[in-house]
Amino acid sequence: RIGHGRFREHLNRIKLEDQNDCRYLTDELIPKLKDLFIKAGLYGVDLCKNNNKKIPEAIGVISGCVFLVTSFIFIPIVFGNDLIERELFPHNEFAELLAALLSICCMLLLGFADDVLDLKWRYKLLLPTVASLPLLVVYYVNFNSTTFVIPIPFRQWLGVSINIGFLYYVYMGMLAVFCTNAINILAGINGLEVGQAIVIAASIIIFDIIELRGDQFKAHTFSLHIMIPYLATTLALMKHNWYPSKVFVGDTFCYVSGMTFAVVGILSHFSKTVLLFFLPQIMNFIYSVPQLFHIIPCPRHRLPKYSAEMDLLQASRTVIAKKDLTFFRKIIVQVLTILRLIDKVEDKESITINNLTLINLVLIKLGPMSEDRLTVTLLALQCCCTLLAFLIRYPMASYFYET
Numbered sequence: 001r002i003g004h005g006r007f008r009e010h011l012n013r014i015k016l017e018d019q020n021d022c023r024y025l026t027d028e029l030i031p032k033l034k035d036l037f038i039k040a041g042l043y044g045v046d047l048c049k050n051n052n053k054k055i056p057e058a059i060g061v062i063s064g065c066v067f068l069v070t071s072f073i074f075i076p077i078v079f080g081n082d083l084i085e086r087e088l089f090p091h092n093e094f095a096e097l098l099a100a101l102l103s104i105c106c107m108l109l110l111g112f113a114d115d116v117l118d119l120k121w122r123y124k125l126l127l128p129t130v131a132s133l134p135l136l137v138v139y140y141v142n143f144n145s146t147t148f149v150i151p152i153p154f155r156q157w158l159g160v161s162i163n164i165g166f167l168y169y170v171y172m173g174m175l176a177v178f179c180t181n182a183i184n185i186l187a188g189i190n191g192l193e194v195g196q197a198i199v200i201a202a203s204i205i206i207f208d209i210i211e212l213r214g215d216q217f218k219a220h221t222f223s224l225h226i227m228i229p230y231l232a233t234t235l236a237l238m239k240h241n242w243y244p245s246k247v248f249v250g251d252t253f254c255y256v257s258g259m260t261f262a263v264v265g266i267l268s269h270f271s272k273t274v275l276l277f278f279l280p281q282i283m284n285f286i287y288s289v290p291q292l293f294h295i296i297p298c299p300r301h302r303l304p305k306y307s308a309e310m311d312l313l314q315a316s317r318t319v320i321a322k323k324d325l326t327f328f329r330k331i332i333v334q335v336l337t338i339l340r341l342i343d344k345v346e347d348k349e350s351i352t353i354n355n356l357t358l359i360n361l362v363l364i365k366l367g368p369m370s371e372d373r374l375t376v377t378l379l380a381l382q383c384c385c386t387l388l389a390f391l392i393r394y395p396m397a398s399y400f401y402e403t
């Protein structure tokens with residue numbers, strides 16, 4: 001018994017601290033392996049620079065693998081106490097962790113396939129749906145709670161809670177699709193994909209730590225066991241992806257990140273809070289809708305345009321021929337103009353507007369700027385949104401829910 005007690009104490013001490021060691025491993029592996037990616041033809045050209053240097057692409061697969069392997073190695077440690085007394089082993093929690101890792105693992109594979117094969121957009125929407133299935137099955141077996149608590153101001157019409165049944169599973173599947181793609185389309189300048197993922201991961205970790213005191217402490221400990229190795233490996237990736245990027249993270253990283261956030265949101269029951277941390281991504285998605293659904297022409301790349309004379313980035317543009325100006329297109333352009341959300345240049349034959357991304361919007365509002373300054377500005381916006389999210393989640397939550 002004394003032996004077990006000491007073992008437990010030791011386990012608890014090493015659990016969270018040592019998960020951080022995967023940061024050093026990722027940091028060591030990236031420079032060693034990146035030439036292999038170029039040899040395999042996995043490279044891209046930095047479109048915001050004045051050179052044609054080959055930059056290894058899909059390096060997110062390295063950080064993703066280290067993150068997953070670390071999580072696998074830590075399974076016996078996370079469940080160490082329960083492995084000693086096997087009769088009380090928490091099979092439910094174990095299934096949750098395995099399903100979470102399986103979904104993330106699926107996304108790593110599918111993201112890498114996307115980087116290698118450059119899949120069409122319809123597949124990009126299908127892949128996360130398939131990868132979220134293990135998660136949904138475990139949710140069904142373990143919780144199957146499909147009830148939404150209605151915010152206080154709406155209760156007079158809708159009642160205290162509403163059971164949406166099967167639609168809740170559709171919501172969770174869509175959350176996985178949204179989280180993965182939302183990061184992927186707020187991208188294209190050095191350090192932005194990784195930077196936003198770091199801010200979101202740090203926000204979730206802070207939220208988990210605050211909530212450890214509450215009655216949902218088990219769910220938040222589960223979330224921490226996933227988020228800490230994720231954040232550690234992502235910090236190492238950031239070192240190599242920051243301006244000027246020595247590696248590109250690829251769709252692999254965006255998919256793994258999105259699925260990781262969706263997994264903790266769903267299984268730790270705070271998906272609405274996760275969505276609050278995604279405010280800039282939600283704004284970017286809504287702003288992008290006309291181009292994503294090809295109502296407004298959408299070029300292959302919407303990232304900002306590099307101007308060699310100024311050595312600064314400017315908003316990139318798309319051209320709408322006036323003969324193709326359908327009623328629907330006209331309305332969208334007019335609404336965006338009234339809301340001052342586009343920069344429009346018109347001549348006899350065509351209308352030229354900026355590509356509809358948050359990155360270009362910042363460039364229109366604040367003027368051309370250098371790539372690193374643009375990344376810092378967008379990450380500052382992400383941090384402000386996190387502060388707003390905490391404000392909504394804590395002081396303001398009492399207006400909407402009993403806290």
Ligand code: UD1
Pocket residue numbers: 043044045046047048057184185186187188189190191245248250251292300301302303
């Ligand atoms: C998404 C965006 C696309 C954007 C691209 C940039 C939509 C619908 N799609 O496409 O508009 O241009 O991401 O990642 O919004 N690159 C850089 N600098 C960087 C990162 C990437 O120049 O810091 C370029 C490189 O050439 C790299 C390529 O972007 O090879 C990667 O693009 P990819 O991830 O394949 O584009 P999508 O995710 O399909």
Ligand code: MG
Pocket residue numbers: 184187250251254
């Ligand atoms: Mg991408």
